[in-house]
Amino acid sequence: KQEVTQIPAALSVPEGENLVLNCSFTDSAIYNLQWFRQDPGKGLTSLLLIQSSQREQTSGRLNASLDKSSGRSTLYIAASQPGDSATYLCASVVASKIIFGSGTRLSIRP
C-alpha cells in the first residue's frame, strides 16, 4: 500500500532564502507525482507534474525532482517571497490511485 510522507510538517524561513520541501513514497511503481499548493480556505493549485519517465520539472522559481529508485521527490523554491506562504502537498499516482501526503505548512517571514 502506497504511503506518502512529507517532511517537515511546518517550516518558517525569512524572505529571500532558498528552501527544499521533501516528499517520500513507499511504492516506486508510480506513474507520476504532482505538487500542489493550498491557501487557507482554498482549493488545491497544481504547481508541477512529473511523469515517471522524467527526473525534474521547472516552473519559474520552482523546481521539482523525482527519484523513483529512492522513493523521493523534492520541491525547491528559490528566493522565497511572503506570497509563497501556503501548505504544499505532494501526491503520487499508482495504478490510478492518487495518494496525498499530509503537507508542509510553509511560512515566509518578511
Place this chain on the structure above:
Amino acid sequence: EAGVTQFPSHSVIEKGQTVTLRCDPISGHDNLYWYRRVMGKEIKFLLHFVKESKQDESGMPNNRFLAERTGGTYSTLKVQPAELEDSGVYFCASSRTGGNTGELFFGEGSRLTVL
C-alpha cells in the same frame, strides 16, 4: 476557460440529514475524482469516474455515500444520513487523460459540517 467548480462552498447540517454536493469539472475532462480531508488528516481518495462510469470507488467509506455522474458531465456526492465523522472538506478534481498521466485540477472544495 472555467476551472473545476463545486457547490455549495459550505454546508452545515444536523446529524441524520442529507446533503448533496455538486462538482462541475473542466469542460472536456472525462476523468472526475472526489477526495475528502477530515480534520487534521491527509486528503484521501474517494472515487474516480471516467465519463459516467465508476472506475474506482474503493475509497468510499460506507454505503451512506452515493456518487453519480449521469451523462458524464457534472457529478454529485450525496451523504445520507450524515454522521458527525463525515465533517470535512470534500474536493473534486478533473483531468483530461487518465489518472496515470493526467494533471489534476482541483475545485475550491465543499466544507461540510455535521452537528
